[in-house]
Amino acid sequence: MKIIAMIPARYEASRFPGKLxxxxxxxxxxxxxxxATKQxxxxxxxYVVTDSDIIYKEIVSNGGKAIKSIEEHESGSDRIAEAVKDLDIDIIVNVQGDEPFTKKTPLKNLLDVFKNDLEKDVDIASLKIKMDDLEEINNPNNVKVVTDEHNFAMxxxxxxxxxxxxxxxAEYFKHIGIYAFRKEALLKFTKLPMTKLEAAEKLENLRFLAHGLKVKMVETKEIAIGIDTPxxxxxxxxVFKIK
Known part of the structure; x- marks a missing residue:
């Protein structure tokens, strides 16, 4: 299997402009x-895939690989699909640009889902982590996920x-916004219409479920700090000062 990581990166962000x-x-x-992803x-x-000249130059000037989007996109997955449509690959991992504490073990566990999925039942794999703090549970910036008995997202x-x-x-799990896609599932996603649920919650993962794509959730113990706010x-x- 040929596996790549794509990091979609917009300069503008509604909650924290220019955060990346x-x-x-x-x-x-x-x-x-x-x-962190490279390591x-x-x-x-x-690759970082972006609509921003600033972000593109930031990555390339530091020896990294970046792709400039040609079209405007509503979601990071759409942005990645444009970049990979002509690439000969099997699995694409979408690493969120605001997840600087991305670590090897959770990513490896995601990839193991596909290596063990001989029947190709899984379209997408993603991560979740248990939450116990009531304030964190009630925070709308923390996306919650519920799953069935086989850990497929409901x-x-x-x-x-x-x-x-x-x-x-009652158990609560936070969705960590790292996805691993089969290439064909990602390309299918980009052709599907946005649903009312996705529009209401502003969560593209609801489009996966509404159109029957199967999302396998993998529990992780790693503490992830996403950069959503100052x-x-x-x-x-x-955290970096402690290291």
């Missing part, structure tokens, strides 16, 4: 994410799910 170019312990957030040594190639939401009518059964950036800088 913010300083994180002496390097930009996007460069930190690129380097996993799991991929034949790692629904993603910014709201706390499930509703804890009986609290002893406060997240402060926490991330504090």
């Amino acid at each position: 170019m913010k300083d994180l312990a002496g390097k930009s957030v996007i460069l930190r994410t690129y380097e 996993s040594n799991l991929f034949d190639e790692v 629904y993603f939401s910014r709201s706390p799910i499930p509703y804890p009518r009986d609290e002893k059964y 406060e997240d950036l402060e926490k991330a800088n504090a």
Whole structure:
């Protein structure tokens, strides 16, 4: 199997404009994410794919590989699909540009899903981590996921799910925005219409489910700090100071 990593990167962000170019312990957030992905040594190639000249130059000037998008795109997955449509590859891992603490073990566990999926039942694999803090559970910036008994995703939401009518059964899992796609599933996704659920929650993963794509969730114990707000950036800088 030929496996690549793609890091979609927009300069503008509604909650935290320009966040990917913010300083994180002496390097930009996007460069930190690129380097962490590269250092996993799991991929034949790692690319940043972006609509931004600023981000493109940031990666290339630091010895990395970047692809400039030709068209405008609604989602990171659409952006990646444009970049990979003519590439001879099997699996694409979509690493979010604001995940500078990306580590090898969770990525390897994602890739193992496809290596063990002899029947090719899985279209997409992604990560989840258990949450216990009530404030984090109620935070709409933390996307929650519920799964069936085989760990296939049933629904993603910014709201706390499930509703804890009986609290002893309620478990909460945060979706970590790293996806691994079969190439054919990614290209299929880009041709599917946006659904009302996706438009309402602003979550592209709801389009996968609405159109029958099977998303296998892999639980991880790794603590991920995504950079969604200035406060997240402060926490991330504090982590680097501890290292």
